[in-house]
Amino acid sequence: MSLDLTETVQGVxxxxxxxxxxxxxxxxxxxxHTYIRVEAENIIEVLNFVKTKHHFIFLCDIIGTDRYTxxxxxxxxxxxxxxxxxxxxxxxVRVEEEDPVVQSxxxxxxxxxxxxxxVYDMFxxxxxxxxxxxxxxxxxxxxxxxxxxxFPLLGIPGSIELPNTTxxxx
Amino acid sequence: MNExxxxxxxxxxEKHQRAIYKSLEDKHTTIEAIDAExxxxxxxxxxxxxxxxATHGVLRLIxxxxxxxxEKTKLDIGYLHRGVEKIAENKTYQExxxxxxxxxxxxxxxxxxxxxMAVEKLAEVEVPERAQYIxxxxxxxxxISSHLLWLGTMVMDAGAISFFIWTFRERExxxxxxxxxxxxxxxxxxxxxxxxxxxxxxxxxxxxxEFVTKFEQELKDWHGLLDRNRLFIERNADVxxxxxxxALDLGATGPVLRAAGYAxxxxxxxxxxxxxxxDFEVPTRMEGDNLARYFVRMEEMGESLKIINQCFDxxxxxxxxxxxxxxxxxxxxxxxxxxxxxxxxxxxxxxGICPPAGKEVYHAVEAPKGELGYxxxxxxxxxxxxxxxxxxxxxxxxxxxxILEGEMVADTVVIIGGLxxxxxxADK
Numbered sequence: 001m002s003l004d005l006t007e008t009v010q011g012v013x014x015x016x017x018x019x020x021x022x023x024x025x026x027x028x029x030x031x032x033h034t035y036i037r038v039e040a041e042n043i044i045e046v047l048n049f050v051k052t053k054h055h056f057i058f059l060c061d062i063i064g065t066d067r068y069t070x071x072x073x074x075x076x077x078x079x080x081x082x083x084x085x086x087x088x089x090x091x092x093v094r095v096e097e098e099d100p101v102v103q104s105x106x107x108x109x110x111x112x113x114x115x116x117x118x119v120y121d122m123f124x125x126x127x128x129x130x131x132x133x134x135x136x137x138x139x140x141x142x143x144x145x146x147x148x149x150x151f152p153l154l155g156i157p158g159s160i161e162l163p164n165t166t167x168x169x170x
Numbered sequence: 171m172n173e174x175x176x177x178x179x180x181x182x183x184e185k186h187q188r189a190i191y192k193s194l195e196d197k198h199t200t201i202e203a204i205d206a207e208x209x210x211x212x213x214x215x216x217x218x219x220x221x222x223x224a225t226h227g228v229l230r231l232i233x234x235x236x237x238x239x240x241e242k243t244k245l246d247i248g249y250l251h252r253g254v255e256k257i258a259e260n261k262t263y264q265e266x267x268x269x270x271x272x273x274x275x276x277x278x279x280x281x282x283x284x285x286x287m288a289v290e291k292l293a294e295v296e297v298p299e300r301a302q303y304i305x306x307x308x309x310x311x312x313x314i315s316s317h318l319l320w321l322g323t324m325v326m327d328a329g330a331i332s333f334f335i336w337t338f339r340e341r342e343x344x345x346x347x348x349x350x351x352x353x354x355x356x357x358x359x360x361x362x363x364x365x366x367x368x369x370x371x372x373x374x375x376x377x378x379x380e381f382v383t384k385f386e387q388e389l390k391d392w393h394g395l396l397d398r399n400r401l402f403i404e405r406n407a408d409v410x411x412x413x414x415x416x417a418l419d420l421g422a423t424g425p426v427l428r429a430a431g432y433a434x435x436x437x438x439x440x441x442x443x444x445x446x447x448x449d450f451e452v453p454t455r456m457e458g459d460n461l462a463r464y465f466v467r468m469e470e471m472g473e474s475l476k477i478i479n480q481c482f483d484x485x486x487x488x489x490x491x492x493x494x495x496x497x498x499x500x501x502x503x504x505x506x507x508x509x510x511x512x513x514x515x516x517x518x519x520x521x522g523i524c525p526p527a528g529k530e531v532y533h534a535v536e537a538p539k540g541e542l543g544y545x546x547x548x549x550x551x552x553x554x555x556x557x558x559x560x561x562x563x564x565x566x567x568x569x570x571x572x573i574l575e576g577e578m579v580a581d582t583v584v585i586i587g588g589l590x591x592x593x594x595x596a597d598k
Contacts, residue, residue, distance in 0.1 A: 031291050031531040058418050058434075060534075061560040063545055079532065079545070079560070083418075083432065086439045090532070111421025114568040122255075132193050137248035137597060139186035146256060153260050163182035 003027065008085040009034050012054045020046055033088055035077075040093040044103045047078060047091065051108055056080040056089060059109040064119035068149045073097040074125050078105070095125060104130040122147035174215055191215075194232055194244045212237040216579065220249045226323065226586060227593030229567070235579055243574040245567060250597035258557040262522030263289045264363055264499075266557070271357035273559065274595040276319050277312035279305075279348075280537040282361035287442060288533035288544035289363050293525040295497040301365035302443045303485040307378065308351065308360065309443075309535075310474040310481075314385070315344040316538035316590075317467045324464070324587035325396070328405045333395075340388060343381050350374040363523055364498025365491030379482065382475050389471055396464070406460040410573050410585035413458055420572050421565045424540020425470065426589055429455045429462035436536040448480040460588035467590075497523060522552040539563050539590060563596040 005013065016024050016036065023039040023046060038046050050056040061079040072094035081088050095102060104127035105112040116127040117136040124145035127133055134140060142160055144151055174195050180187035194215070214235045220228040228249035234242040254273065258266045263285075270281035283305050290297060322337030345355040351374045352360035352367065360367050370378075396402050412422055417430035427434050435452045437445040453469035455462035492498040495514040504511030527550030534543035540562030549555040566589050574582060 030529050031533075033530075033532055035530065059421060060541065061543065061545070061558070063556075063558045065547060065556045065558075077545075079543075083434060088532070090530075109421065110416075110419050110572065111565065111568060114564065115421075118564075132196075134189055134193060135186075135248075137251040139183040139248075140189045141183050141185040146253060151256075153256060161182065 003029050003034070005029075005034060006085070006087055008054065008082055008087045009089060012036070012050055012056070012089060015049065015053060016046065019049065033090060035090045035092060037092040037094070040095050040102055043078075043091070043093050044105065044108070047080075047105055047108055050080065050089070050091070054082065055084050056082045056087075058083055059105070059111050059115070060088070062105070062112060062115035062119055064123040064125055064147070066123060066147065066149050067094075071096065074100050074123055076102050076119060076125060100125040101128050102126075103128050104133075106130055121145070124148070190232060190244060190246055194234060194242060197242050197244065213241075218582065220246075226591060228597075229586070229591065229593055231574075231582065233574070233579065233582070238578050238580065240574050240577050240579055240582070243571055245571045247564075247567060247593070248597055250593045252598070254598050255557055255559065258554055260553065262519075262552040263554065264518065264522050266554075267361065267363075268357065268359045271359055272594055273561070273598070274316075274537060274539060274542070274563070274592050275357070276592055277309075277316040277538045278356070278358050279308045279312040279360065280535060280542060282359060283309055283443075284533065284535040284537065284542050285544050286361045286363050287535065288531055288546055289523065289525070291533050292529055292531040292546055292548055293363075293497065293523050295364045295523070296492055296494075297365055298489045298492065299444070299486050300369070300488045301490045303481045304366050304370060304490065305361060306443050306445070306448075307478050307481045307485075308348075308358075310477050311344055311347060311378070311381075313474050313538045314471050315341050317471050318344075320467060320538075320587070320590040321392070321464075324584070324590070325402070327583045327587040328402060330402075333392075336388075336392075340385060343377075343385075347374065347377050347381060350377055362491060362499055364494070365489075369490045375482075378478065382478050386472075386475055389468070389475075393468065396468075403461060405584060406464060406588070407457075409460045409581050410577060410588055411457070411459045412569060412573055414456065416572075417458065417569075420569045422540075422569045423562045423565050424536070424538070425463055425466045426566050426569060427540070428453065429466045430458035431456045434541075436534050436541055440534070442533070442535060444481075444484070445477075447484065448477050450477050460584060463588050524550060524552050526550060534560065537562060539592065539595070540566065559595075559598060561595040561598065563591040563593070564598075567591050567596050 013027055023042045025037040027036050058081040060081055063077040065075045067073055067075055074095050076093050078091045104116055116130055119125050120133055121135040121137055174191045175188055216233045216235055219230040230246040232244045233240050254269050267282055267285055270285050271278035273281050318337040318341045322334040325333040348358050349355045352358040412430045414431040417427050433452045433454045450473045453466045455466055499518050500511045500514050505515045525548040529548045532543055532545045534541045542562055543560035545558040546554045547556040570589055
């Protein structure tokens with residue numbers, strides 16, 4: 001398997017193969033970036049490993065996607081950077097449609113808090129151990145997850161109660 | 171026991187309002203237990219925004235005060251949520267580009283280019299060199315424009331009104347330049363996948379060159395006015411500190427991160443366009459307070475001028491859009507005078523560019539607010555399967571929630587001004 005990785009990313013891949021070989025599912029490159037898919041159960045240990053052992057200390061983004069498949073429907077992607085060598089890796093996990101739960105990364109990065117809230121708000125993926133898992137863009141009264149593929153583009157009429165625009169007459 | 175919740179009576183979105191008050195009450199419950207007695211009754215919950223002129227858009231802050239000291243804060247965002255990521259999944263790549271103008275509306279050009287470059291990377295589109303230089307010049311102009319708005323409003327938040335008028339006079343000149351270059355003043359939409367919409371006219375080049383020479387003097391005057399101004403320094407020094415050791419943990423980006431000591435700049439880390447061929451510095455400060463952010467942004471404007479000057483020296487002549495009809499729109503001459511040109515134009519509008527299925531791309535540019543990244547998953551059609559915007563304002567607002575604690579309530583406005591969030595981008 002030759003992917004032409006940079007030295008640091010190769011180090012991560014070697015480290016993961018030796019220590020977390022049963023969690024590692026696939027490694028591939030797309031448009032110059034390396035994507036590593038691991039088992040969802042051990043995501044925190046893997047993230048902790050790349051953070052402490054390989055200096056990937058900067059969490060840039062957490063991305064949720066809806067694959068719209070019958071098994072392992074949702075995907076959560078962690079975009080992490082190593083500021084020393086300026087490498088970027090993407091670590092992915094997949095979760096099932098029913099009761100999608102991922103361990104929260106807030107214990108590793110405080111920045112994960114809002115990023116995970118956004119994924120929860122848009123896809124309904126819950127993050128276990130998150131200190132304050134509320135919706136971030138939509139109000140709490142909203143019952144749907146708008147970036148799921150089955151949610152219609154025009155929205156669901158009546159799904160959200162709009163504020164009264166006439167002045168109070170109390 | 172729901173102390174706050176028993177006192178308030180929300181008029182709309184009741185569950186949402188109840189949840190945010192509860193979340194405020196639950197934050198650092200240990201501290202609350204110690205401060206349980208409040209004999210002077212100095213405790214107060216202050217709602218700031220979303221309709222507040224100093225919150226730079228529709229940002230809502232809920233502050234728990236003890237006297238004038240902020241004890242805890244929660245931010246409520248989403249008032250400008252339009253669901254651009256959902257819209258993107260239903261538009262072709264080129265059709266979605268104008269929506270990016272409305273994200274960070276203070277520097278629309280950076281957003282346009284960021285999206286176009288991500289798509290170009292995904293579909294392996296070659297961009298002519300001249301177009302790359304045009305993009306660079308316009309991106310740096312939009313950086314200046316964005317920083318000018320930050321400077322004017324931040325100094326106004328600190329109490330000096332006239333300064334706002336001066337920075338807006340300069341912004342007006344940049345708008346005139348964009349009007350000449352792109353045909354729009356505000357939402358430019360000038361970038362195209364595979365290049366840019368049209369070349370600089372002679373008048374546009376003249377205007378940019380004139381602006382660059384005059385603005386240098388203007389910048390010098392402002393440095394003279396503010397750098398050692400006692401009122402300004404006392405208002406900004408040691409206010410809203412992002413400590414170096416916390417900055418990465420909190421996810422700061424852009425000038426906020428650079429003012430905390432990390433020289434993280436996407437133009438250096440992954441040089442895109444021709445940034446590896448121009449010579450510029452990345453201004454950095456160690457203090458992490460509002461004053462440090464002021465110096466970083468002021469110096470960045472100077473560096474932008476340097477970049478623009480170098481671009482004009484290096485800019486070659488040539489085409490401004492990829493000549494491959496499968497990759498980019500043909501020129502209007504072709505469209506109006508040849509059958510093939512018309513067919514290609516129609517195809518580009520109808521289906522657009524179709525990157526290979528299953529490919530993913532992440533491309534980040536250094537927007538004025540910080541790292542602006544587009545993550546795109548392609549399914550082989552003309553629409554993205556998933557498009558995620560990594561918005562710098564969103565990440566900097568999270569920093570705000572963490573640094574406000576322990577500050578004075580009068581400094582809130584200055585700190586928001588110093589972080590420079592744009593709600594259009596943070597709320598997506």
